[in-house]
Every structure is written in C-alpha cells, then in structure tokens.
Amino acid sequence: MTARRSAPSAGGAHGTPGPFAREVDVLVVGAGPAGLVAAARLAASGAGRIEVLEREREAGGVPRHCAHGGFGTRTHPLTGPEYARLLAEAAGRAGAVLRTGVTALDWGTAPGAAGAQGSGTGADTGAQHGPVLPGVVLNAVGPGGPETIGARAVVLATGARERPRTARLVPGTRPAGVYTTGELQQAVHLFGQRIGTRAVVVGAEHVSYAAADTLRAAGAEIVALVTEQLRAQVPVTRAQSARLRHRIPLLTQTTVAELLGHGRLSGVRVRHRDGRTAVLSCDTVVFTGDFIPDHELARRGSLALDPGTRGPAVDGFLHTSRFGVFAAGNVLHAVEPADAAAREGARAARAVLGFLAGAAWPGPGVPLAVEAPLRWIAPNRITPAARPERYVLRTAAPLRRPVLYVHQDGRLLHHERPVPAAALPHRTLTLTARWHHRVDATGGEVRVSVR
Amino acid sequence: MTVTAQGPLPTGSYDVAVVGAGVVGCAVARELARHPRLRIALVEAQDDVGQGTSKANTAILHTGFDAAPGTLEARLVHEGYERLGAYAAETGIPVERVGALLVAWDAEQLAALPELAQKAERNGCHDTSLLGPDELYAREPRLGPGALGALHVPGESIICPWTTTLAYATQAVRAGVDLHLNAKVERAHRGTGEDHLLQTTRGVLSARRLVNAAGLHADTLDRLLGHEDFTVTPRRGQLLVYDKLARPLVRHILLPVPTALGKGVLVAPTVYGNVLLGPTAEDLDDKRATGSTADGLAGLRDKGRRVLPDLVDEEVTAVYAGLRAATGQEDYRIAVHPEQGYVTVGGIRSTGLTASLAIAAHVTGLLQDTGLDLGPVREPQPLTMPNLGEAFPRPYQRPELIAADPEYGTLVCHCERVSRGEIRDALAGPVPPRSLEGLRRRTRARAGRCQGFYCGAAVRELFESAQNEGIRT
Ligand SMILES: Cc1cc2nc3c(=O)[nH]c(=O)nc-3n(C[C@H](O)[C@H](O)[C@H](O)COP(=O)(O)OP(=O)(O)OC[C@H]3O[C@@H](n4cnc5c(N)ncnc54)[C@H](O)[C@@H]3O)c2cc1C
Numbered sequence: 001m002t003a004r005r006s007a008p009s010a011g012g013a014h015g016t017p018g019p020f021a022r023e024v025d026v027l028v029v030g031a032g033p034a035g036l037v038a039a040a041r042l043a044a045s046g047a048g049r050i051e052v053l054e055r056e057r058e059a060g061g062v063p064r065h066c067a068h069g070g071f072g073t074r075t076h077p078l079t080g081p082e083y084a085r086l087l088a089e090a091a092g093r094a095g096a097v098l099r100t101g102v103t104a105l106d107w108g109t110a111p112g113a114a115g116a117q118g119s120g121t122g123a124d125t126g127a128q129h130g131p132v133l134p135g136v137v138l139n140a141v142g143p144g145g146p147e148t149i150g151a152r153a154v155v156l157a158t159g160a161r162e163r164p165r166t167a168r169l170v171p172g173t174r175p176a177g178v179y180t181t182g183e184l185q186q187a188v189h190l191f192g193q194r195i196g197t198r199a200v201v202v203g204a205e206h207v208s209y210a211a212a213d214t215l216r217a218a219g220a221e222i223v224a225l226v227t228e229q230l231r232a233q234v235p236v237t238r239a240q241s242a243r244l245r246h247r248i249p250l251l252t253q254t255t256v257a258e259l260l261g262h263g264r265l266s267g268v269r270v271r272h273r274d275g276r277t278a279v280l281s282c283d284t285v286v287f288t289g290d291f292i293p294d295h296e297l298a299r300r301g302s303l304a305l306d307p308g309t310r311g312p313a314v315d316g317f318l319h320t321s322r323f324g325v326f327a328a329g330n331v332l333h334a335v336e337p338a339d340a341a342a343r344e345g346a347r348a349a350r351a352v353l354g355f356l357a358g359a360a361w362p363g364p365g366v367p368l369a370v371e372a373p374l375r376w377i378a379p380n381r382i383t384p385a386a387r388p389e390r391y392v393l394r395t396a397a398p399l400r401r402p403v404l405y406v407h408q409d410g411r412l413l414h415h416e417r418p419v420p421a422a423a424l425p426h427r428t429l430t431l432t433a434r435w436h437h438r439v440d441a442t443g444g445e446v447r448v449s450v451r
Numbered sequence: 452m453t454v455t456a457q458g459p460l461p462t463g464s465y466d467v468a469v470v471g472a473g474v475v476g477c478a479v480a481r482e483l484a485r486h487p488r489l490r491i492a493l494v495e496a497q498d499d500v501g502q503g504t505s506k507a508n509t510a511i512l513h514t515g516f517d518a519a520p521g522t523l524e525a526r527l528v529h530e531g532y533e534r535l536g537a538y539a540a541e542t543g544i545p546v547e548r549v550g551a552l553l554v555a556w557d558a559e560q561l562a563a564l565p566e567l568a569q570k571a572e573r574n575g576c577h578d579t580s581l582l583g584p585d586e587l588y589a590r591e592p593r594l595g596p597g598a599l600g601a602l603h604v605p606g607e608s609i610i611c612p613w614t615t616t617l618a619y620a621t622q623a624v625r626a627g628v629d630l631h632l633n634a635k636v637e638r639a640h641r642g643t644g645e646d647h648l649l650q651t652t653r654g655v656l657s658a659r660r661l662v663n664a665a666g667l668h669a670d671t672l673d674r675l676l677g678h679e680d681f682t683v684t685p686r687r688g689q690l691l692v693y694d695k696l697a698r699p700l701v702r703h704i705l706l707p708v709p710t711a712l713g714k715g716v717l718v719a720p721t722v723y724g725n726v727l728l729g730p731t732a733e734d735l736d737d738k739r740a741t742g743s744t745a746d747g748l749a750g751l752r753d754k755g756r757r758v759l760p761d762l763v764d765e766e767v768t769a770v771y772a773g774l775r776a777a778t779g780q781e782d783y784r785i786a787v788h789p790e791q792g793y794v795t796v797g798g799i800r801s802t803g804l805t806a807s808l809a810i811a812a813h814v815t816g817l818l819q820d821t822g823l824d825l826g827p828v829r830e831p832q833p834l835t836m837p838n839l840g841e842a843f844p845r846p847y848q849r850p851e852l853i854a855a856d857p858e859y860g861t862l863v864c865h866c867e868r869v870s871r872g873e874i875r876d877a878l879a880g881p882v883p884p885r886s887l888e889g890l891r892r893r894t895r896a897r898a899g900r901c902q903g904f905y906c907g908a909a910v911r912e913l914f915e916s917a918q919n920e921g922i923r924t
Binding site for chain 1 (some may be wrong): 647692694739741742743744745747748766767768769770847848850853854855857858860861862865866870886887888900901902903904905907908909912915
C-alpha cells in the first residue's frame with residue numbers, strides 16, 4: 001500500500017486552502033527508542049507506509065544527548081548517541097519514513113468517520129481502495145506548513161521528561177543556573193555551552209549520577225548530591241565510586257528548601273529531615289529524575305490516563321482507550337531504560353500488525369491499580385486476549401524482601417517475591433503476568449499490594 | 452533608533468528624561484514621542500524594559516469597577532481601560548474579554564455583592580449582574596462546591612503585560628526616544644542652566660524636565676529631588692502559573708469578594724493559555740524580595756483547591772513574585788512640581804498596567820503645566836506586535852506565513868510552540884532582549900511545562916549566536 005494523497009481538503013471550508021492532507025498506514029509519533037523500533041518492525045513486516053514524526057531536528061530521542069554508555073546490549077555496549085543513530089538507521093533501512101522537525105499538534109476528525117462533514121471529492125478516490133477504516137487523524141506542522149495525516153493506526157511514543165524546579169514547587173528566587181538533566185546534557189554534549197563552576201545535584205538515582213558526570217565533564221565542581229531518601233538508589237559501587245573517587249558528598253534525608261541569588265544562582269538552602277538547615281553555595285543546580293510522561297498529545301486526544309503513571313492507560317498489547325491508537329515507551333511509565341522502551345516498541349508493532357490484519361479492538365478491560373507504598377504499575381488495563389510480557393512498578397519507599405500480592409474483588413490471584421530482593425524508589429520493580437488467566441474479565445479492579 | 456546598554460551617556464541635554472522603563476515609564480515615553488520636536492530619554496536601571504513589577508503582575512485589564520470612586524486612580528483606570536483596549540486591538544497585543552466573577556462563599560460575602568454592584572455603577576461600570584448559584588455553576592462547572600452566588604463583571608479582561616510594555620517601548624524608540632539601559636540613577640541635582648543632572652551608573656545625563664516613573668524606587672528618587680511626600684512599601688504577591696492543560700478548567704477571572712486586607716487570591720486564565728493562582732499580599736521592607744516562600748505557595752494551593760479543586764493536580768510551569776508599590780493611601784501619588792520641572796508618578800499600585808496610557812496622557816498634561824512646549828504632534832507609525840496569545844492565530848498556525856518563511860513552521864520550544872522564526876525576529880527587534888528571560892517574555896520560549904528540558908539548550912544557542920553576531924558586526 002502506498003500513501004494516498006488528496007488535494008488539500010480537510011479543514012478548508014469553501015475552497016480556502018486547508019492544510020495538506022494525506023494518508024499513511026501507520027503513523028508513529030516520536031522517534032525515540034520506542035518509536036524507532038516500532039517503525040522498523042512495522043516497515044520490515046510490510047505493513048505499508050510507515051511514517052515517523054519527530055519534532056526535534058534529529059531522530060533518536062533522549063539517548064541523543066546521553067553521551068555516556070549504558071545503552072545497547074551487554075555484548076555490544078553503546079553510548080546513547082551511538083544507540084540513537086543505530087536505531088534511526090535501522091528504521092530508515094527497513095523502509096520507514098523519518099520526518100524530523102515535524103510536530104504532531106493535535107487530533108483531527110477522520111473524513112470517513114460518522115459525523116464528519118461532507119463527502120466531497122475524496123469519496124470516490126476512497127472507494128477505489130475499498131472501505132477505508134475510520135482511522136485516526138493527526139494535525140501536524142513543520143517547515144512545509146500544516147498537514148493533516150490520516151492513518152489506519154497510530155503509535156504514540158512521545159517519551160517522558162523530568163519535572164522542573166517550578167513543578168516541584170521549590171521556593172526562592174528565579175536565578176539563572178537552574179537545570180534539569182535533559183537540558184544540562186544537551187547544553188554540554190550537543191552545544192558545548194558553559195555551565196557553572198560549583199553545582200548541586202538534586203537526586204541520587206542513575207540519572208543524577210549521569211548528571212554529575214556531565215557536570216564534571218563540563219569542568220564544574222560538584223558540591224553535593226542531595227536526596228530525600230535514606231540512601232542512594234544506585235548500586236553501592238556506583239555511589240561509593242562517586243563519594244570516594246570523586247569526593248562527591250551525598251546528603252541523604254535532605255530537601256532543597258530554597259534557591260538563592262538574584263541574576264545568577266548564589267546558593268541553595270537545604271533542610272535535613274531533623275530540621276537543620278544549611279546553605280550550599282553554588283552557581284548551578286540540577287533537578288534530576290522525577291520523570292513524568294509527555295502526555296500532552298494523549299490528553300488532547302482524550303485518551304484515558306492511568307492515575308498512577310499519568311501516561312495513557314494500556315492493556316498488555318499496548319492498546320489505549322482510543323480506537324486505533326497504541327502507545328509505547330516512557331510515555332507509559334516514566335522512566336524505564338531505553339532497551340525496555342525499545343522492547344515495547346517491538347511489542348506495539350506486533351499488536352499493530354494484528355490490528356491491521358483485522359483483530360478486534362478490545363474494550364476497556366479491568367483496571368489494574370496499586371496500593372501504597374507502591375506508586376504505579378504498567379500496563380494497567382487487563383483484557384483477556386492481551387497478556388503482557390511482564391509488569392513494571394515503582395515503590396515510594398524502600399522495601400526489603402517484599403512480597404507482591406494480586407487480588408481481585410477480595411480473591412487472591414497470585415503472590416510473588418520479586419527479584420532482586422530489595423526494591424528502592426526510582427528503581428524498576430517487576431511482576432510476572434503468570435496470573436493473567438485468573439482475572440475475571442467481568443469482575444472489579446485488580447489490585448497489587450505489597451507486604 | 453537608539454537603545455544603549457553600555458558606555459557613557461550622550462552629553463547633550465534632553466528636553467525630558469523619564470526615569471524607569473516599566474509599563475508606566477514606557478507609556479509616558481511613547482506619549483511624549485508623539486511630539487517630534489522633543490528630545491526624550493528613557494533611563495532604566497536594569498538591562499531590559501519591564502523588568503520590575505511590570506513583568507510580574509496578574510495581567511488583568513481592569514474595568515476599575517472596585518476602585519475608590521472619585522480618586523485619580525478610579526478615573527485613570529477607567530480611561531486607561533478604554534485606551535489600552537483600543538490600542539491592543541490596533542497593535543495585536545493579546546486581550547481576551549473573559550469577564551470576572553466575584554464569587555461569594557458565605558452569607559456575609561453574598562450580602563456584600565449588591566453594594567459592590569452599586570460601587571461598580573459609580574465607577575462607570577454599568578453592565579454588572581448578580582448571579583445565583585445555578586447560573587454561576589452553569590458558567591463555571593468546575594468551581595468547587597459551596598459557592599452561593601456571584602457578581603458578574605463582563606468587562607474584566609486578561610492581557611499580555613510583556614507585549615504591552617514592549618509595544619510602548621518599541622514605538623517610543625522608533626519615534627526617536629533614546630532608551631538607556633543599565634543606567635541606574637543614583638543622585639540628582641540642578642545644574643547651572645536649570646537642568647536636572649542625573650548621576651547614573653553610566654555617567655551623567657542632563658534634562659530640562661524630569662519624570663519619575665521609578666516604580667518601587669519612586670520614593671527614593673523623590674527624596675533625591677527634595678520631597679518627602681510618600682514611602683513605598685513593597686507588597687509582595689506570589690503567584691503560581693499552571694500548565695495549559697489546566698486552561699479548560701476555568702472560563703472567567705474568579706475573584707474573591709474583597710476584604711479590608713486587599714483583593715485576595717484569584718484564579719484566572721492567562722492569554723497564553725495558562726491558569727494563574729495568586730497573588731499573596733505580604734507587606735515587606737526589602738524591595739528586592741521577589742522570592743517565593745514555602746508558606747506562600749502552600750497557602751495559595753489551599754485557596755486554589757477550594758475555588759477550583761482540579762487545578763492543583765495540574766503541573767506548575769512558573770512560580771513568581773511581584774512587588775506592588777503600596778504607599779498606605781488608596782490612590783496614586785502623581786504630583787507636579789512646576790518650579791522644578793519635575794513630575795512624580797508614584798504609588799502606581801496594582802492597576803498601573805490598565806491605567807498606563809491614561810497616566811501617560813495625564814503626565815504629559817502636567818509637563819505642560821511646568822511650561823514645557825510640546826510642539827506639533829506626529830502620530831507614531833502603526834505597529835504590529837508578534838502575537839503571544841492563544842485566542843489569536845500563532846505563527847505555527849498560519850499556513851501563509853510558513854509558506855513565505857518555513858522558519859515559522861520549525862518549532863523550537865515545543866511546550867509553548869515557539870518557532871525559530873519568532874525567536875529570530877525577537878533577537879533582531881528594535882528593543883532586543885539581553886537575557887534568556889528577556890527572550891522568554893518576547894516569545895514565550897522556555898516558558899512551558901518542561902522549562903527547558905527539551906529546548907533550553909537550543910534556545911540558548913540561538914540567543915548566544917545572535918549576541919556574538921551583534922558583537923562582530
Ligand atoms: C539523563 C538520562 C540518562 C539516561 N541514561 C540511560 C542509560 O544509561 N541507559 C538506558 O538504557 N536508559 C537511559 N535513560 C532512559 C532512556 O533514555 C529512555 O528509556 C528512552 O529514551 C525512552 O524512549 P522513548 O522512545 O520512550 O522516549 P524518548 O527517547 O523521550 O523519545 C520520544 C520522542 O518523541 C518526540 N516527540 C514527543 N512529542 C512529539 C510530537 N507531538 N510530535 C513529534 N514528535 C514528538 C520527542 O522529541 C522524542 O524524540 C536515560 C534517560 C535520561 C533522561
């Protein structure tokens with residue numbers, strides 16, 4: 001199947017030139033690991049015209065600016081940019097069209113959908129190709145102008161971002177020198193910009209240590225890592241190496257209470273859980289972690305969100321609540337490693353292929369929720385036909401030798417001791433899907449708790 | 452066109468020097484610039500126009516319905532509302548006439564509404580109406596439970612304060628006003644030829660007439676001129692800005708019923724498509740205390756939760772604090788000292804944005820009272836400002852613009868949908884930004900929910916290369 005192009009029509013009332021309208025088979029939004037792998041698989045399987053929209057000037061998503069290693073496989077380790085390039089090239093080779101500098105803005109109405117106005121000239125062209133699926137329509141914009149793209153299926157792979165200082169409601173002045181890791185990495189690794197000389201890193205998870213490495217590469221001294229938690233959420237060796245080899249102090253059970261300075265940051269006031277406060281003088285502060293799915297497009301399309309992850313709610317085959325729309329990668333669960341996002345991209349591709357081949361769109365299914373101190377779980381909808389590979393979860397508090405329990409309507413479906421035996425906040429915790437067949441598809445919410 | 456930010460100031464004498472390039476000072480400079488014979492300087496301590504209270508307010512175009520009737524403020528707000536409304540339509544400053552609802556949450560507040568309606572009437576605001584709870588909830592379905600009724604003030608509007616100040620400054624500069632930035636006035640005295648000699652951080656500037664529009668510092672400058680008329684007490688207002696995804700939650704400006712303690716905390720849409728919650732009202736003595744506090748933010752969230760419960764679950768994109776110039780009097784402190792050739796524009800409290808054009812006209816009249824001959828009038832060239840408002844097509848939504856220049860279809864700041872073309876234009880503008888913050892106020896770049904996670908470095912790159920270009924050429 002090839003793209004069906006029609007004269008500008010959608011949106012243009014009475015002969016005014018509307019946006020350029022086209023149709024593709026699958027439209028993928030976001031060229032990060034999830035989107036690129038989904039597109040590569042779909043193109044390689046002959047699913048027709050596969051187009052990827054990426055709003056940045058280069059494909060690759062977040063790994064583009066993760067100059068450090070930690071990507072690829074154990075046998076074939078890669079840096080972020082290498083990994084990003086590899087995935088982009090693979091998608092291109094498979095025949096997917098990567099369109100960078102193009103932003104998906106919001107949703108349009110499908111021309112064939114009930115309720116859409118007038119069946120203008122497009123009607124007979126459509127008829128030649130047999131009945132066109134109601135499909136999904138997205139409005140996009142790029143240097144070529146606005147366009148309306150109809151697709152038989154859409155994969156949302158818009159990723160996740162760190163919550164900035166404002167969203168964390170950290171009080172104080174509004175000086176320059178306040179970063180997230182994403183901005184810091186781009187500033188240093190993509191643009192070679194100057195940072196500061198003395199930096200405080202907020203957080204002590206993987207991404208925080210990556211930020212510390214970037215700061216050191218940019219020539220800044222690291223005053224401290226600051227975390228509200230009891231300990232760092234990385235393996236002991238990583239934390240020790242930072243503390244001993246690079247002499248970076250780790251302040252635990254400590255929060256940033258205030259930013260100081262006019263014009264440029266002059267320091268941060270920190271508060272220990274016991275009430276003591278101190279001022280760390282610095283000209284740079286990096287707020288790391290605290291990821292949130294980039295769910296704007298999902299919300300604009302009225303996709304049901306999961307209250308825990310704040311990403312689109314999906315079943316084990318990554319169907320969202322909207323017909324024809326799938327979602328994969330960190331937009332579902334901020335934030336898992338790149339290879340997890342990539343695997344979900346592949347899984348979404350399989351589900352899309354099934355859908356294009358005529359598989360029915362599932363109903364909303366049974367919701368899956370967690371109890372405190374668990375924070376979220378994904379996927380978070382259970383439909384009978386769509387057993388996931390596994391579930392990922394997060395806990396808000398450290399758990400030693402936890403046991404996860406799965407209940408539905410008071411009935412115990414399953415319990416399991418996850419590996420590894422200790423669970424930390426901001427670290428992946430997984431649950432198998434072995435209990436999937438025990439769920440009553442007509443029953444109430446399934447709940448996961450921990451003891 | 453002259454904007455200077457460094458080096459010594461020109462040696463000749465100006466006819467008028469306006470001190471302070473906030474919304475009021477810029478409006479005065481623009482009004483004076485209609486008289487081509489006058490040589491005018493606009494002198495500003497900071498590196499950009501509108502860096503003081505003008506950038507950090509609640510961005511409402513007030514009808515003046517609740518002003519103290521008979522005051523100068525009431526008159527100038529009423530007149531300024533009309534003038535700025537018309538000027539905004541002409542220049543493309545975003546304004547949305549959303550209207551305000553003063554919501555009563557208890558019997559006492561409900562009982563106060565009719566009197567407020569009468570006061571509005573006396574202030575020339577004739578179209579208010581009282582709403583019962585059903586009508587109120589029909590208009591604001593997401594309002595928290597327990598509201599008893601409201602006073603509807605349809606004229607209350609929201610406006611872009613940054614574009615307003617920049618429009619005035621741009622027109623003033625284009626018409627020949629010299630804008631001198633980074634020039635803080637530290638001393639003032641009379642020279643031999645009756646000129647004011649202003650000692651600034653960039654050297655001496657002389658002018659025959661002086662307008663003091665120094666905002667929070669108007670009392671300090673007034674004292675330098677030998678007057679002890681008033682003291683400015685900074686009243687801090689902390690505000691939270693919620694992400695665009697919160698915008699559908701609210702349709703009007705939601706005001707509390709005013710009390711003796713001030714106008715209280717409001718929830719209002721912004722022209723950028725956000726939702727504002729604030730301000731607090733804290734009397735301080737530090738004119739630099741523009742920081743937010745944990746208590747302040749917690750208090751706002753408690754109030755916001757009551758008014759619009761779903762709001763506080765949305766992401767906060769900005770937290771800021773502005774300082775209003777309170778003087779302990781319920782009116783502006785505008786005074787002319789003819790023998791000195793000096794006009795003070797002090798105590799422009801929380802209505803200065805609305806009243807700015809009327810204040811400018813009033814101050815120009817006072818300057819005439821000092822014997823200033825304005826000379827002939829030449830209307831300024833029409834101006835079209837870049838649109839930052841969501842109610843009007845943004846560049847990325849304009850096919851004809853993108854067809855002519857694809858840079859308008861290339862988005863750099865994704866959350867706010869700011870194109871490279873807009874950033875390029877702002878950097879090349881007649882009053883260009885000198886910091887990333889200045890660029891943000893001109894384009895909204897980096898102002899969104901990610902606060903630069905995606906675009907921060909790219910925007911900085913564009914800004915820095917323009918600065919380097921500027922140095923080379
Ligand atoms: C600082 C940091 C360090 C990390 N280090 C590691 C590591 O060492 N190892 C590891 O495995 N993982 C690491 N990760 C995590 C890894 O980067 C992510 O798991 C991975 O990028 C997720 O892929 P994704 O496709 O879901 O999202 P993303 O990579 O975020 O890609 C989403 C893409 O969608 C685009 N997009 C969004 N909205 C639109 C729209 N409306 N229109 C068009 N395009 C759009 C975005 O521009 C982006 O390119 C790190 C993450 C960070 C932030």
